[in-house]
Amino acid sequence: MPAFPNKNKPASSQNKEVYDFYLSGKISKGYKLELASQWLAQVLKTTPTKAAELLKGSEKRIKQNLSKQDAQKFQKMFLTKGIITLCRRSKSLAPRDNSSTNNTPENPQATAVTDLPVIDPYFDGKVLHKPNKTYFFANIVLSTLSLGLAVLLYTAPILLIALALLNRLIAPFLQESFPHTLPLIFFYLLPSILLSAIIALLLRPWLQKDQADKNWLILKKSQQNSLFQFIEEICQKLNLAVPSKLAINGDLHCKSEYAFKLPNIRHSERTLSIGLPLALNLDNRQFAAILVHELALGRKPAVALLNNMSNFILRRTKAAAENKDSWQSRLSSCRLRTSNKLLKPVISLLLNILAKGSYCLKPYYSLINKINTLVNRSAVKAADEYAIALIGSSGLVHTLVHCQHIQHAFDQAKNRLFNSIGAMVLVDNLPILVQHFLSTNTEQQPGGQIQDAIDQGATQQKESYPSDRERIIHAEDLDVSGLVCRQIAAHELFENMNELCKKGTLLFYANENLSVNTADLVPSSKLMSSVKKDHVRDEINTSYFNRWFNTRSFWRVPSPSTVKNISLGERVQKLNQCVLKIRHATPDYIQLLEVYPRVFQNYVQLSAANEVLKAGYSIHSESIKLTSDQKENFVQHYESSKREFNLLKRQQDKFHELMGMRLFLALSSHPELGKRRIGALLLQTLFTLYQQSQFLDTLSIRVGFLPILSARVNEQHEADLLKKVQRVCKDIDQYSQSAINALHQHQCTFHQDSDSVGEFVLAHVKQEADFKAGSALQAAAYYHEVLFGLQEANRLINNQLAIIGRDSEKANNIAPLRISN
Structure with missing residues (x-):
């Protein structure tokens, strides 16, 4: 059992702080008084009954003149048994007779000058659940077996190749007559060099230097x-x-x-x-x-x-x-x-x-x-x-x-x-x-x-x-x-x-x-302020567009001639009607956004299968995920999927036209001339973005099945599909360059590091696709990065338009839209 230091000897010289040790009269939750008192009785060499009395009621000093290290050591030791203790700095270094723990101690507050930090446990109680040892033993067994298997699988081929190398090295010397120069080179020297290179490549993990450890x-x-x-x-x-x-x-x-x-x-x-x-x-x-x-x-x-x-x-x-x-x-x-x-x-x-x-x-x-x-x-x-x-x-x-x-x-x-x-x-x-x-x-x-x-x-x-x-x-x-x-x-x-x-x-x-x-380095507060502003803009965007907007939503802005000869009162009336239509159309539009990805993916799979069939190959492959019914009645499913996809596209265009009209009417009705001019420039950019997104969207299905066709070309050597893959890659290059060139004509007003919207889009393109080589995966990645650049430009422009449109509608007393549930 643990013992206290010498009873009457001071812990240190008179210049060093010493502490008195007290029982608080409390035990931690989850610990039994009976067990704690039995342990305390053994430590203090007294009876369990007297020890139990010390754990009830007020504080009682059981030791004095302990060093700080000893006091903290015993405080932690008592805590492991659930006994809460206190340590207080002694007023005097004079030793005192404290052999009896039954006598009523002096008032601790009277002798205390400074308290030692009290160790207050974070967790109360005793752990009752015993972890299952089955997982522990399974881990040891599996770790040992896996390590042995890994070493065996690695060393076996190296040993076999090393034996073959040894054979090639010593074989010339074991023959009755030493080989001539050409046989020696082709049958012994070159194979030896090749086998040595293979061994070096296989030993590469162990011949390298470990990368620098993680910093801490x-x-x-x-x-x-x-x-x-x-x-x-x-x-x-x-x-x-x-x-x-x-x-x-x-x-x-x-x-x-x-x-x-x-x-x-x-x-x-x-x-x-x-x-x-x-x-x-x-x-x-x-x-x-x-x-x-x-x-x-x-x-x-x-x-x-x-x-x-x-x-x-x-x-x-x-x-x-x-x-x-x-x-x-x-x-x-x-x-x-x-x-x-x-x-x-x-x-x-x-x-x-x-x-x-x-x-x-x-x-x-x-x-x-x-x-x-x-x-x-x-x-x-x-x-x-x-x-x-x-x-x-x-x-x-x-x-x-x-x-x-x-x-x-x-x-x-x-x-x-x-x-x-x-x-x-x-x-x-x-x-x-x-x-x-x-x-x-x-x-x-x-x-x-x-x-x-x-x-x-x-x-x-x-x-x-x-x-x-x-x-x-x-x-x-x-x-x-x-x-x-x-x-x-x-x-x-x-x-x-x-x-x-x-x-x-x-x-x-x-x-x-x-x-x-x-x-x-930028202060975190400054960057968080920027993040917060972006978040507020996105919230305004969501609220103004009634949850219609996502980065793929490019509004179809009407021609300026639509409102050229219309008075302000008529514009406001049309704007109110437009807002009312949007309110009623919101559930249908939200449903369309939910359905679109499924319809798109289905049409991509069936279009890929259609291209494979047109090339004269079978579609019974895991690369094209079709059900048995779709394979048996392919033509009907393909035509049905095509109609469903085109119908959704037409419905989406009508919704985008409705929101574009609302935005156009709101900006053209703004009471401030400066805001109307800014809005007009933004709408011109938005109109070009809409045109180019529609242009690129015509490739979406073909880009969707491009990886499928490319995989069949590479894995199943279906050469007749190669021309189709190359054609899609070429179109991606032409369409993307055309879109970027068109956007170069518009000044970038939403990002300081880009002079034009085209530059902003190019900044998102990290893929350097080699279109001459016809790398399908690189071309598809390039297409998606260009499209992502357009979508980001669309998002930032809509953030600005939503703020101007909201202020204009508020100034013209337009009935506000309510976010649809």
């Missing part, structure tokens, strides 16, 4: 007391090893890493890295679940060692299979630096060999990745049970769902930073920007799309993890209640969180290989 910042315990106390408490509750080091990173995920000191693997150093964008947006229960899950993944040294080895093999093989290893990066940098005309072709040849050689490792990487995913299923479920034991089944479910919302906000923040048009704008505090997007999304929509993705099993926390849906089902099947928690925001556990977030942002940029000057 180690935290000091003296600067983050609350955080260290929180992690120590949850580790004690679940009997998990406390990490040796705590670190922060600028990414979204937390990660526990283990460094082993061989040969004794029990001597390991555990580092827990915390993702600040995640910690800033969780409460302490959710934060605890994430940390516990990471720590439980490798709670046993043997498991952690197996995981390290598996991850090492997977990481090395992935880098080589994707041609993103140190060899490729070194040769690429050499080719950029060298000016030698003779050396450049050699480096280019080596790069091509590496690129082609990476295909040899793709099957192996794909196989071990699938094995690793299978093994992780049991490991993740075992770790989930620890998190469930702490916060309960419903707590883990809510944590997984909330993490997906944070992931969505994180993606939005990255998109804002890296995919904006013009110069890259980097913020000084990325976690705060993520928090802003998360709060904006919460106010804007309930996250139905995210929940749908979770329900469909399309989300996961990490690449090799099972889906969130599978983990949620596992948690709900257990139906465990967690511990009672003193709930606070997770960021309250950190000291100087704002400064940490700024440091984490720099770490994130370093991991993205960005060289950043802190003086060039």
